[in-house]
Amino acid sequence: MSLIRHLLVIAVLLGGALTSWASLTSWASAQSSSLVKSDRTASTSSVPAEVLVVLAKEEPGEIDPQLKKLTALRRPPFNSFRSMKILSRPKLKLTPGKDALVSLPNGRRMKLTLLRVMPDGRYKVKAAINRPDKADYLPLLQVVASAGDPFFVAGQTYQGGTLVVGVIVDPKKTAQ
């Protein structure tokens, strides 16, 4: 009976040890996975991006055919514009931690910085629009955007119209 009791105790201890080991392994795996995800900022190379600079006016006119796929521009608050023209469409690469500058037609510059790639795959981007050496217009804007889905900064007046700036990160992955 003594041997059997020993075996019983060993079985219980073995079960506990296996459970602890499995939990530790699972936790370590989760931690490792989390670290991998958080380290994606450091390991992510530059991500392509596209900035769409559109001059929108309320006067009736033409809507640039290239914008027809952007159905969001036909919905409020953009539906008051009757004409839209693409002024520029610069492509750039966003590198984590490094600023990318885009010149706007009104003399301001848009500064874009890729902060990190979120665990869900979205990109956390910081944007700012100002005149050179100024910080009074749009000092800070932080957004998260999925690949191919734009975010817009609008409202700057220019040549009787309004500038609508769309930023698309990783546009090739767009599902639109």
Place this chain on the structure above:
Amino acid sequence: MQTPKTEDEKLQMFFDGELAPEEEAAVRRSLEGSPEGAAQLREWEQLREAMKSVSADWAGEIDSDALFARIEGELSAPVVPIEQPKQEPPVLRVVPGRRERRVWGGVATGFAAAAAIFLAVVAWPGKPTTVPVVRGSEVLEVDFGSNTGTIFEVEGGAGESLAVVWIDDEEVGLP
């Protein structure tokens, strides 16, 4: 070599009629020579006669031929196996075995439980490895500076929500 007979043995043999004639005559003379011996001799003779009488009575009552015939008949009869009554297993032999099986069952159950827990923890699907795709864009933080502004959400082509930051631009023109 014949050992000399003791007095009791000689008396017993005399009484049973097993002594030689000269020895029997000598014993008889010795017994009849004293009153105690003569009295003892008479008692033994009466006892012997009583035993003979009882033996004759028993012999008359018992049919020895029939008895032997019955014995021989039973001996020659075919052997019938005796059905053993079902016996309950001795308690003292069963209890340790059951207890032992129970304990071994406990050990096996312990191992099985450990294996099940191990497999459950290892194979249990934790957080889904494939994070559901989140579409659209959203504003986390905005600082309009000296201006005012509004944050909109506009629906994209796939129904996703797209962020729109609208700034009320009061400043016009280049510096």
